[in-house]
Amino acid sequence: MSVKEQIKNYISNQPEPKQSDMQALHRHILRILPKCKLWFLDGRDSSGKIVSNPNIGYGSYTIKYADGKSKEFYQIGLSANTSGISVYIMGIKDKTYLARTYGKGLGKATVTGYCIKFKTLKDINMDILEAAIRYGFETLHR
Secondary structure, three states: OOOOHHHHHHOOOOOOHHHHHHHHHHHHHHOOOOOOOEEEEEEOOOOOOOOOEEEEEEEEEEEEEOOOOOOEEOOOEHHHEOOOEEEEEEOOOOOHHOOOOHHHHOOOEEOOOEEEOOOOOHHHHHHHHHHHHHHHHHHOOO
16 A cells, blocks of 8 residues: 555544544645655554554654664654644754744644644644744755
């Protein structure tokens, strides 16, 4: 199954209104990053054990670890969680930046070092979320 098919199946298996919200976000992110690499991570580690929620990924950058190893990973992530939806913005060095810059204007969202979590799209300001996504993408391409 292709990555696009995996993404379509993942989104279509979500309950409403999460399904519609995730589909809208997926389309919106693709408008922001039209030619980006798409990822689908099913949440399983190499042994098949579930270690996280499945994630849709957009874009690509190289994570560099302290031990000198590196790996390719997505820049922007989208995932369903038990209480709503999470948007991950990877590669930001300053772990207070998202909350300081976008937290107050986002609406009903929890903002951590690299994650913006909310219940439904109607709870958040899409313009502010888009600005955060654009920042995450552009930060890695400077």
